Amino acid sequence: MMLPFEMQFRAGIPVHQQVVYAVKKAIVSRQIQPGDSFPSVRQLSQELKINPNTAHKIVGTLINEGLLEVRPGIGTIVGKAPAATRIQRSMLLKQEAEHLVVEARNLALELEDVLDAIRKHWNHLGG
């Protein structure tokens, strides 16, 4: 079974964090959509060749953040991004935005350059 999101591990970053990020990216880019079934812990573990306890933790994190929902008898599905996660999302955005601004200013980029780059990625992901 193929996973519905792309995963290429990078050195230096915890596996748990990388997979959670990859799933978020796939949701944002609508590679996986609300209502889609999400791989089981077993499938995640087998396909990514990761520890089943780590796979379990990843699914737990995604459920806690409201990105996945458990449907008894069906399994785990991609959630509808409920309002409750808006706060979390804006928090995430704040952090990421700060990071981006800092990086950009370090490189002496103009605000326009940054906005251009953001726009490009925005369109690329199909938002």
Add this chain to the structure above:
Amino acid sequence: MSADQDRIHSIETEGLTRSFGRTEAVIDLTLAVPRGSIFAFLGPNGAGKTTTIKMLMNILRPSAGKATVFGVDSSRLGPEEFRQIGYVSENQDTIDWMTVEQLIAYCKPMYPTWDDALCGSLLRQFDLPPDQKIKNLSRGMRMKAMLLSSLAYRPRLLVLDEPFTGLDALVRDELVRGILELTQQEQWTVFISSHDVDELEGLADWIAVVNKGRLQLSESLASLQSRFRSVQVVVEGDEGLPPARPAEWMLPEKAGHTLRFVHSRYREGSEDQIRAMVPQSGRITAHPMSLRSIFVALARTYRISE
């Protein structure tokens, strides 16, 4: 079955020691391997990993201390326990002249829990040629054949001594998939030794590090990853490293206006600690670390402090 089904640890050692003449290969080793974990037993070649495993598997007697497997003293492990243990080692005697098919036929009657369906699916998954003699197989194929004959009876404990050494990434992935099959059943524990942490990234969730026969560390990956952070501090002004630093700041270095170190006890309030130590701190970032980067930091610290 017996009460050992409820045991928290599949393996426990206490003061385990083994000497060969005057050489101490394993010294006062005390560790516990939690059931349901993939336990990485890491250390450089010659650190005492294989000697430890041989004591666990009742191949060598300890000079002092003891080990238990499923609560049974390792020196008393017999057929009943070994029916529930899968053990794969490079320097194991294999029956070289057998074909893969013959090996399977030979192993099957020894294990009441032998699972033909799993055996068949592993045979396909591993792409093993049934009619080839073991001695004519490549190193990777040979390892796959040995792992198959240890997985097919669904052991409750799998002990692998350097299973990935000298194998390419593709074979490693196949072996990992095979190992992960085991984690689908109710009772399982995997104990893997390796000299190369990269082989176990993502796979291990418990880490023990052994060096020169002594245990340096034994901890869950979750615990390690919650306390280790790669920290960068932007420092205004030209001060060097703060002269008195907490021991938990590992490998501190300063280049330009950046102070960089690995914090081995990061927690809430650590930023305040840093600002107190380095009054001119500007932006502080603390990133979680992969198993590999934690291992490298530990290895470098041990070497420096030796």
